Amino acid sequence: MNNMKIRRTAIAVAAATLLPISLAACSDSGKDGASGSGSDKSSEASAPAAPATSDASMAMDKPFGPACAGVPAEGAGSFDGMAKDPVATAASNNPALSTLVAAVKQAGLVDTLNNAKDITVFAPTNDAFAKIPKADLDKVLADKATLTKILTYHVVGQKLTPKQLENGSFETLEKGKLTTSGSGEAYKVNDTSNVVCGNVKTANANVYIVDTVLMPK
Numbered sequence: 001m002n003n004m005k006i007r008r009t010a011i012a013v014a015a016a017t018l019l020p021i022s023l024a025a026c027s028d029s030g031k032d033g034a035s036g037s038g039s040d041k042s043s044e045a046s047a048p049a050a051p052a053t054s055d056a057s058m059a060m061d062k063p064f065g066p067a068c069a070g071v072p073a074e075g076a077g078s079f080d081g082m083a084k085d086p087v088a089t090a091a092s093n094n095p096a097l098s099t100l101v102a103a104v105k106q107a108g109l110v111d112t113l114n115n116a117k118d119i120t121v122f123a124p125t126n127d128a129f130a131k132i133p134k135a136d137l138d139k140v141l142a143d144k145a146t147l148t149k150i151l152t153y154h155v156v157g158q159k160l161t162p163k164q165l166e167n168g169s170f171e172t173l174e175k176g177k178l179t180t181s182g183s184g185e186a187y188k189v190n191d192t193s194n195v196v197c198g199n200v201k202t203a204n205a206n207v208y209i210v211d212t213v214l215m216p217k
Helices: 002-045 053-057 068-070 085-091 097-109 110-115 125-130 134-142 144-152
Strands: 119-124 167-171 177-183 186-189 191-203 206-209
Touching: 002 167, 068 191, 085 097, 085 110, 085 119, 097 110, 097 125, 097 134, 097 144, 110 191, 119 167, 119 191, 186 206
Parallel strands: 119 206
Antiparallel strands: 167 177, 177 186, 186 191, 191 206
């Protein structure tokens, strides 16, 4: 009997000794599993990101041309400012287009242009209007029908990209046709007028500022 008691006591002691060791081993195993999971997350976090959009493609969509340097850097008349307004309002904030804006107001076309959707405007500079003899210009400004015909000839009923200008022929709001040619940052309209600041964005139009007033046939 004494021997049996001794054996039972020994087994109980052994079990008491082994149980904490077994639990500790299980605990360490759990930590290893958590560590492995953390390692996977770290691996996922360090995965390479998708390549960024090409700077070159973004640059191609920006205004270009020598006269762009004269556009204000800030404010409503800047490129960012013009992009927020419809085209007639945007033009009114650009000091180089003040004669055009006065002509548009004289013809009563402000609302027509501002409410149009997805158009292109070839906008003559003040210097372009200055090429017209003053007596002739005053006569045109006083004749609303003729003025409207000239101004609507500068408007195409779609947004044109520079690529489309390379060799293009487009119907205008005046129902006439104008042609464009060129490449890169050098374009002509009707072979007579140069684009001096192109691809200017407004809220409803693409604008190409030109150095000569276009005359319908």
